[in-house]
Amino acid sequence: THDSIAVGEDGPTHQPIETIPSLRLIPDLTVIRPADGNETAGAYKYAVERSKNDSRPTFLAFSRQALPNLPNSSIENTLKGAYAVIECADPDIILIGTGSEVSVCMDAAKDLEGKGKKVRVVSMPSMEMFREQPADYKDALLPKSAKKMSVEAACTSGWGEFADAFVGIDVFGASAPGGTCMDKFGFNKANVISCAEKCMAGETGVLSNGSQGKH
Numbered sequence: 001t002h003d004s005i006a007v008g009e010d011g012p013t014h015q016p017i018e019t020i021p022s023l024r025l026i027p028d029l030t031v032i033r034p035a036d037g038n039e040t041a042g043a044y045k046y047a048v049e050r051s052k053n054d055s056r057p058t059f060l061a062f063s064r065q066a067l068p069n070l071p072n073s074s075i076e077n078t079l080k081g082a083y084a085v086i087e088c089a090d091p092d093i094i095l096i097g098t099g100s101e102v103s104v105c106m107d108a109a110k111d112l113e114g115k116g117k118k119v120r121v122v123s124m125p126s127m128e129m130f131r132e133q134p135a136d137y138k139d140a141l142l143p144k145s146a147k148k149m150s151v152e153a154a155c156t157s158g159w160g161e162f163a164d165a166f167v168g169i170d171v172f173g174a175s176a177p178g179g180t181c182m183d184k185f186g187f188n189k190a191n192v193i194s195c196a197e198k199c200m201a202g203e204t205g206v207l208s209n210g211s212q213g214k215h
Contacts, residue, residue: 017153017154017155017168017169017170017172017173018154018155019154020033020061020152020154021154021155021157021158023059023061024127024128024158025158028056028057029056029057029058029059029128030046030047030050030056030057030058030059030126030128030129031058031059031061031126031127031128032046032047032058032059032060032061032078032125032126032129033061033062033098033099033125033126034060034061034062034063034078034099034125035067035070035073035097035098035099035100035101035102035103035123035125036067036068036069036070036073036102037069038069038070038073038074038075038077038078039070039073039078039123039125040062041075041078042074042075042076042077042078042079042125043058043060043078043125043126044060045075045079046058046078046079046126046129047060061099063099063100065100067099067100067103068103070085070102070103070106070123071085071086072084072085072087073085073123078125078126079129080129080130080133080137081124081125081126081127081128081129081130081131081132081133082096082122082123082124082125082126082129082130082133082141082142083122083123083141084120084121084122084141085102085106085121085122085123086106086109086119086120086121087120088118088119088120089118090118091118091119091120091146092117092118092119092147092200093112093117093119093120093146093147093148093149093196093199093200094119094120094121094122094142094146094147094148094149095108095109095119095120095121095122095149095151095192095196096122096124096142096148096149096150096151096159096162096163097121097122097123097124097150097151097152098123098124098125098152099125099152099153100153101151101152101153101187102121102123104151104187104188104189104192105121105151105192106121107189107192108189108192108193108196109121111189111193112193112196112197117200119196120146122141122142124162127158127161127162130162142162147164147165147199147200148162148163148164148165148199149163149164149165149166149167149195149196149199149207150162150163150165150166150167150168151167151168151187151192152167152168153168153169153182153185153187154168154169155168155169155170156168156170156206156209164199164204165195165198165199165203165204165205165206165207166205166206166207166208167186167187167191167192167195167207167208168206168208168209168210169185169186169187169209169210170206170209170210170211171185171209171210171211173185173210184212185210185212186208186210186212191208195207195208
């Protein structure tokens with residue numbers, strides 16, 4: 001599982017914020033972090049078929065948290081590596097999440113839409129699978145002209161390939177209930193909205209790295 005700081009009371013020694021980014025660096029390893037049950041089914045399908053047909057490994061990083069099924073999630077969309085769970089034309093910003101953070105992005109998008117902003121939310125269960133898609137699909141989903149911000153409870157390293165701005169955690173965690181850790185380190189609707197507004201205003205790079213949760 002990749003629960004990161006959501007592991008909670010076990011504290012920083014059991015909150016591996018760097019594991020997912022480091023696994024993505026291994027050649028020929030596909031890393032999948034599903035955000036709901038449909039993505040989990042797609043991840044299993046990919047992993048079994050890749051093992052059987054190509055003798056290649058797949059790493060599945062699940063969540064122990066209860067998560068809602070996403071709109072537009074399916075086995076077919078999971079196999080694309082990334083897809084829109086909330087779609088709109090000509091978005092003011094694209095929020096890219098993985099795993100449990102996708103639902104946080106959706107909550108933030110709804111509030112931003114209430115402020116008149118057009119927001120696309122993308123679930124990216126697998127960077128490796130997305131890279132394999134046709135260029136026209138990748139360019140349509142994440143157009144170069146659009147402002148893009150990633151949200152993942154892990155180190156921000158590696159997201160520059162897909163996003164302009166990043167919400168992540170580049171510090172050690174803390175011993176507290178999982179929900180408290182996620183909130184204090186910035187994985188909540190209010191912080192994602194604040195960072196998205198900064199991104200739309202032209203700010204780039206790491207907009208939230210978890211340092212606000214240290215004390």
